[in-house]
């Protein structure tokens with residue numbers, strides 16, 4: 001089941017590229033999707049008609065980039081089964097019975113190893 005939807009992502013797109021971000025509910029660290037360049041980046045529309053075409057193209061490509069960003073975010077974040085928050089790999093622990101976020105693990109006195117550890 002997908003635990004991340006478009007609503008979770010913040011739009012950081014520019015006129016030339018599409019990028020979305022999301023923050024970990026535990027540590028607040030911001031994650032950014034891989035930027036996708038607009039196919040008409042830097043191209044000046046020659047006519048009013050082209051301008052409208054480009055704008056529509058922009059919206060379409062942005063929507064596609066958002067879909068991809070949701071996929072990427074789904075890999076980068078974990079949903080804690082207890083508090084339902086979305087946390088990054090550094091804040092999510094692999095425990096014996098149920099994998100939990102750091103806060104819940106501490107509260108429930110469960111021990112575990114984070115999915116990723118700071119080097």
Ligand SMILES: [Zn+2]
Pocket residue numbers: 024025026027028029087088089090091
């Ligand atoms: Zn985190």
Ligand SMILES: [Zn+2]
Pocket residue numbers: 080081082083084085100101102103104105
């Ligand atoms: Zn939790």
